[in-house]
Amino acid sequence: MSNDTTAATPPSQTPAGRRISRRVGAIAESATLAVDAKAKALKAAGRPVIGFGAGEPDFPTPAHIVEAAQQACAELRNHRYTATSGLAELREAIAAATAEIDRISVDPVQVLVTNGGKQSVYQTFATLLDPGDEVILPAPYWTTYPEAIRLAGGREVPVLAGADQGYLPTVEQLEAARTDRTRAIVICSPSNPTGAVMDAQLLARIGHWALEHGLWVISDEIYQHLTYDGVEFTSVLAAVPDLADSTVLLNGVAKTFAMTGWRVGWTIGPRDVIAAASNLQSHLTSNVNNVAQRAAIAALTGPRDAVNEMRTAFDRRRRTIVKKLAAIPGFTVPTPTGAFYAFPDVTGVIGQEVAGSTVESSSQLAQIILEQAEVAAVPGEAFGAPGHLRFSYALADADLEEGIDRVATLLSR
Incomplete structure (x- = not known):
């Protein structure tokens, strides 16, 4: 008879019992796609959500x-x-x-x-x-x-x-x-x-x-x-x-x-x-x-006419979103000179009360903005930069303006 008193390994932790590999199980979901999916799900449920999450041009392929x-x-x-x-x-x-x-x-x-x-x-x-x-x-x-x-x-x-x-x-x-x-x-x-x-x-x-x-x-x-x-x-x-x-x-x-x-x-x-x-x-x-x-x-x-038109539209939206975001108290917004994203530093809002809650992180702020203003942005934690939010300006001009106005209204209450 064995004198080994070592406790047996639970079946769920053995190779035979493990369902997902540790390597794949450790992968974090794409935060940008997750935010975009949530915004689309809310819109499908009838909520007037404006999504700034996806890095995707809103134009048709030429x-x-x-x-x-x-x-x-x-x-x-x-x-x-x-x-x-x-x-x-x-x-x-x-x-x-x-x-x-x-x-x-x-x-x-x-x-x-x-x-x-x-x-x-x-x-x-x-x-x-x-x-x-x-x-x-x-x-x-x-x-x-x-x-x-x-x-x-x-x-x-x-x-x-x-x-x-x-x-x-x-x-x-x-x-x-x-x-x-x-x-x-x-x-x-x-x-x-x-x-x-x-x-x-x-x-x-x-x-x-x-x-x-x-x-x-x-x-x-x-x-x-x-x-x-x-x-x-x-x-x-x-x-x-x-x-x-x-x-x-x-x-x-x-x-x-x-x-x-x-x-x-x-x-x-x-x-x-x-x-x-x-x-x-x-x-x-x-x-x-x-x-x-x-x-x-x-x-x-082929021709680049459509590409140049898209770039002109992105430039116009860029100037609009930077101007509007920079007017929000607590936001610091370096002017982006490429891509189609604005990435404001929102640490000036952390510690403040928004919609009855004290904001403790940019992740929480993004959640409050989604719930209260029905605007989807991606928190900086996803990009290794807590204290920031990412707003894609690859969306229609009217939606862009209304979305940022909703955020400004929420944060000025």
């Missing part, structure tokens, strides 16, 4: 792109599997656009077409990181970055740059976060969630610092065509060409061409990285939907 997809549906070649890395014509179009617009020479073999930008993000981290590797993540950051880093076995190291810095980190801050386990740094310019844009000088300083310390640079450039006030987009590779062997660029058609639902993104990087990421994708999804790829070719090679 007609010539839709027509290209309609034609592609009838072509037999699009009814079959194609190369995992993407249609040759699309990879060539991406390489040509990168050379023409960003002044970066790219061979089509360095391009991997993905199912939207999120797949590009996930596969990049999965390809570059080993367990324990650290990734310096300037905050405020997009909600998916830390989750994708953790899924790859890495650890994010946030570096917060607040409203007083225009949400732009300094090299000194980045260096203070660097350790012997640092593998990469993430750049998102123009930024989601802040709309901040890194100029060529800052990108050069960060790029040379990364080069000096042998770090990978992962640059999310999906908002590159949405800049305002004469601010020009610069790719980190244009600022520091010597980074070509240690930089991965992430991009897609979603934001520029109002194609969020088409799910076409891409990754550009060194050949060995792209080959490895393509191998990973071959076991995940294989090729991207061929019809959507044909539509993306039309987007990249």
Whole structure:
């Protein structure tokens, strides 16, 4: 008879009893999609909710792109599997656009077409990181970055740059976060969630610092065509060409061409990285939907009139939302010069009483605003920046004005 008196492991904690893996169970839900889903559910229930949560253009996809997809549906070649890395014509179009617009020479073999930008993000981290590797993540950051880093076995190291810095980190801050386990740094310019844009000088300083310390640079450039006030987009590779062997660029058609639902993104990087990421994708999804790829070719090679019209509308809405938010007591609003988000610092409201409750966090404030003003915004906690709210201005002008007026009325009571 055994003398072992150790208590048995509860069945729910054994491998056989565990229903969800710890890795997947630890993933946080996308806060932006959760807010958007809640706003839509309330609207479906008859509530007049105005949603500022989703990062999604409210315009239709330009007609010539839709027509290209309609034609592609009838072509037999699009009814079959194609190369995992993407249609040759699309990879060539991406390489040509990168050379023409960003002044970066790219061979089509360095391009991997993905199912939207999120797949590009996930596969990049999965390809570059080993367990324990650290990734310096300037905050405020997009909600998916830390989750994708953790899924790859890495650890994010946030570096917060607040409203007083225009949400732009300094090299000194980045260096203070660097350790012997640092593998990469993430750049998102123009930024989601802040709309901040890194100029060529800052990108050069960060790029040379990364080069000096042998770090990978992962640059999310999906908002590159949405800049305002004469601010020009610069790719980190244009600022520091010597980074070509240690930089991965992430991009897609979603934001520029109002194609969020088409799910076409891409990754550009060194050949060995792209080959490895393509191998990973071959076991995940294989090729991207061929019809959507044909539509993306039309987007990249066709006229830009509709794109310019959308950008003009975003600029008008940007000026409106900044003016209105800045007039709300307790809000500090740096003027965004890119993307389509405003990211006010709302710490001046924390500690105040709103609708009978003392506000203790931006998360609570977002909930009060949703319940009392029927306006949906995303709390800063989701972006590694408590004390802030994110408002997307990718919505109709009238809804934008009414929504912010509701918030102002609520907070002025």
